Amino acid sequence: MGKSLAKRTDTTVSEKAQYALTFGVISVLLYFVGFPLFGIAVLAAAAFFVIKLFSPAARGETRKIFEFYLVANDILRDDNRRWYGFEIREAIGLGEKLIAAMHTAPPLLHFALGALYSKSGDHSSGVKHLRFVFEESSADESAVVFPTPELRDYVRLLRKIEREPSESPFTFAAVRSLERMRTNRGAAMLASCRELANEPVRAEISEADEHSFNGESIVFVESTHESNGEPEKPRSSVVRNGEPKSDQPGFLPDRKPITEVLHDIYDKKVH
DSSP states (O other), X not given: OHHHHHHHHHHHHHHHHHHHHHHHHHHHHHHHHTOOHHHHHHHHHHHHHHHHHHSGGGGHHHXXXXXXXXHHHHHHSOSOOOOOHHHHHHHHHHHHHHHHHOSSOOHHHHHHHHHHHHHHTOHHHHHHHHHHHHHOGGGSGGGOOSOOHHXXXXXXXXXXXXXXXXXXXXXXXXXXXXXHHHHHHHHHHHHHHHHHHHHHHHHHHHHHHHHHOOSOOEEEEEEOXXXXXXXXXXXXXXXXXXXXXXXXXXXXXXXXXXXXXXXXHHHHHHO
C-alpha cells in the first residue's frame, strides 16, 4: 500500500507539471492572438478548479477510506493479536471523520466502524452503525441510483482495485475480508451489540423492581382467645407492612387501662 501511494504521489507531481506547462503555452498563444488578459485569467481559474475537482489530489479522502479498511481489517481479524485501546480509538476516529466528510458513505464503511465500536466495548455506537447497514433500506448498494461525486469516485477506485488486485493486494484482501465478515457475521454482531447495550438498562429495571414495592401490604391475622373456658370466635386483625407483629420485638398486646387493673386489685382485697 505504501509503494502504491508513493507511485500515485509521483504521478500526481508529473501531472501537475504537465498541466502547468499546458496552461502556460495556451496563455501565451492567447495573449499574442490579442485575447485580453482578464479573459485569460478567468479561463485559467476555471480550468484550475475543474482539474482540481477531478485530479487525484482531490480524491485523497477517498483513498483514506481504503487505508481505513486496511487498519480495520487488521484489528478485527482473529489472529490472536493484542491491540492497544488507543489504536482502536484512533481507527474509530478516522472512520468517524470519513463518514462525516461524505454525504453518502459506503455501507462497508459503516459496518467496519460499527465492528470497531463493538470490539472497543461501545456497543451503543456499534448498534447505531450496524443497524444502519442491516435494517435501513437506503444502506443497500442497489438502492443508490443517484450517487454523490465522492461516492462515484469511491466506486471507481473500488472497481479498479477489484479488476487489478495485483496493484494493491493488501487493500483488495482487506476489502474482501470485510465483505465476508459483513455477510457471515454481521447480523449476529448486531444482535450481540444490541443485547450487550441493553444489559445495563435491564439491570437498572430489575434493581428498581426490587425496591419499588414499598407500599403497605395488608395481612389478615386470625387469632383465638379463651375466656372462661370457652373459645372466642376468631378475630381478624389488619396488620400493615412495617408494623410489628405479635411475634416481633416491640409488639405491645392489648392491655387493660390502669383504672380497671386497680379496680380488680381492690375487689380482690375486699373479698
